[in-house]
Amino acid sequence: MATPYTPEQVLGLLSISPKAKGNELVIRCPIQGCTDTSTHMSINKATGQVYCLHCNWRGNILTLFATMQGMNSKEAYAVILKALGIWNESDMEGSISKIQKLKEENRERAIKLAPSPLLPMNDLSMTYWELLGNLSLSNEHTLSLKERGFEDYFINVREYKSAPVNDYHLLLPDKMAMNGVSLEGVPGFHKNEKGKWEFIKCRPGIFVPVRDNEGRIRGIQHRIDEDARRIKDGKKESKYKWVSSQSWEGYTNGCGPQGVVHWACEYDFSPRLRKDHPRLNRSDEDGKYIGLTEGPMKADLFFQLSGVPTIAVPGINVQDHLVSALKEAKAIGVTKVFGLLDMDYESNENVRNACERIVQSVTSTGLIYQRLTWDKEFNGIDDYYAFKTKGIRR
Numbered sequence: 001m002a003t004p005y006t007p008e009q010v011l012g013l014l015s016i017s018p019k020a021k022g023n024e025l026v027i028r029c030p031i032q033g034c035t036d037t038s039t040h041m042s043i044n045k046a047t048g049q050v051y052c053l054h055c056n057w058r059g060n061i062l063t064l065f066a067t068m069q070g071m072n073s074k075e076a077y078a079v080i081l082k083a084l085g086i087w088n089e090s091d092m093e094g095s096i097s098k099i100q101k102l103k104e105e106n107r108e109r110a111i112k113l114a115p116s117p118l119l120p121m122n123d124l125s126m127t128y129w130e131l132l133g134n135l136s137l138s139n140e141h142t143l144s145l146k147e148r149g150f151e152d153y154f155i156n157v158r159e160y161k162s163a164p165v166n167d168y169h170l171l172l173p174d175k176m177a178m179n180g181v182s183l184e185g186v187p188g189f190h191k192n193e194k195g196k197w198e199f200i201k202c203r204p205g206i207f208v209p210v211r212d213n214e215g216r217i218r219g220i221q222h223r224i225d226e227d228a229r230r231i232k233d234g235k236k237e238s239k240y241k242w243v244s245s246q247s248w249e250g251y252t253n254g255c256g257p258q259g260v261v262h263w264a265c266e267y268d269f270s271p272r273l274r275k276d277h278p279r280l281n282r283s284d285e286d287g288k289y290i291g292l293t294e295g296p297m298k299a300d301l302f303f304q305l306s307g308v309p310t311i312a313v314p315g316i317n318v319q320d321h322l323v324s325a326l327k328e329a330k331a332i333g334v335t336k337v338f339g340l341l342d343m344d345y346e347s348n349e350n351v352r353n354a355c356e357r358i359v360q361s362v363t364s365t366g367l368i369y370q371r372l373t374w375d376k377e378f379n380g381i382d383d384y385y386a387f388k389t390k391g392i393r394r
Contacts, residue, residue, distance in 0.1 A: 119185035125216035135161035149386035163202040173197035190245040190254030203228040215267035219257040261325035262296035265309035287335030301382040316354040326365040339371040340381040
């Protein structure tokens with residue numbers, strides 16, 4: 001339903017400057033209690049619908065304004081119109097009726113589209129293990145990984161798989177349900193309009209399991225094939241996407257990922273019986289150490305090539321779970337963290353600022369931080385080590 005104001009105008013009244021991304025505006029979530037440190041709240045320019053990927057707050061631009069100002073929607077509507085100089089007393093009664101109707105429609109829609117709560121960690125990992133067990137890795141993707149420096153044994157152990165394409169996403173839920181795993185509360189699964197479970201439709205690419213420090217799978221990143229990446233605003237979209245079934249039009253019971261930190265290390269891992277913590281067996285004069293980089297696949301390859309246990313944030317600006325991961329590392333004997341973020345931190349202000357926040361997180365946890373550098377011809381630590389150990393140059 002059209003409103004006499006735009007989302008940009010309302011955000012301006014809140015002194016918030018959004019960034020435009022296609023048909024959406026993105027901002028840092030202003031909701032009290034949300035720990036968003038990036039731009040996880042999105043506002044649809046056309047509909048004014050608002051959603052925060054970080055805290056799951058959902059509403060529209062009017063309810064966002066009302067929440068921020070501590071008032072109800074009727075009061076907020078009047079304040080907005082007066083502030084914008086478009087207040088009309090004679091139209092107010094009809095406008096209030098429309099607002100109430102819109103509120104009710106939004107409430108019903110929010111209930112219908114509300115994400116399912118995530119499964120407990122052990123059950124979530126079990127479902128993901130079952131999912132990957134029903135997938136295979138194509139020859140093309142196997143060759144791509146090996147050209148990057150991965151060994152066959154490591155590819156198999158880490159359970160890299162090709163994303164399901166064509167209609168296989170329709171068959172997966174039934175096959176998995178036969179083995180007794182739960183699909184509710186697992187990012188990637190949702191119900192269609194007939195109430196039947198489906199896995200999300202995927203473009204060609206590689207599934208990269210994101211694991212915790214016990215080897216349990218906490219999420220899956222989808223590395224989209226180069227020729228399958230879409231162009232948005234003149235630029236290619238991000239190569240990596242989380243497997244998520246949150247907010248798919250026409251579907252219910254979906255949920256989104258947590259954006260957790262990935263652990264690339266040795267662990268005695270069985271999907272049905274976890275035995276031990278990872279063996280963090282690298283140390284120097286300061287004690288046990290780990291590496292810290294960006295991207296689960298990068299961390300996996302560096303660990304395979306170097307033997308250095310490494311954790312990875314899912315994206316340079318996605319650090320929400322970093323402190324908790326660092327505390328886990330400290331609790332199992334780690335005293336030092338080597339910074340292995342890409343070398344473009346020296347020339348890219350965005351990367352440099354993110355690096356500074358990472359350093360603060362490490363030191364605030366009581367761990368030693370040391371930045372490592374390498375030949376600038378190789379931006380990533382994985383590319384550098386692939387060249388150093390195997391002579392591979394991409």
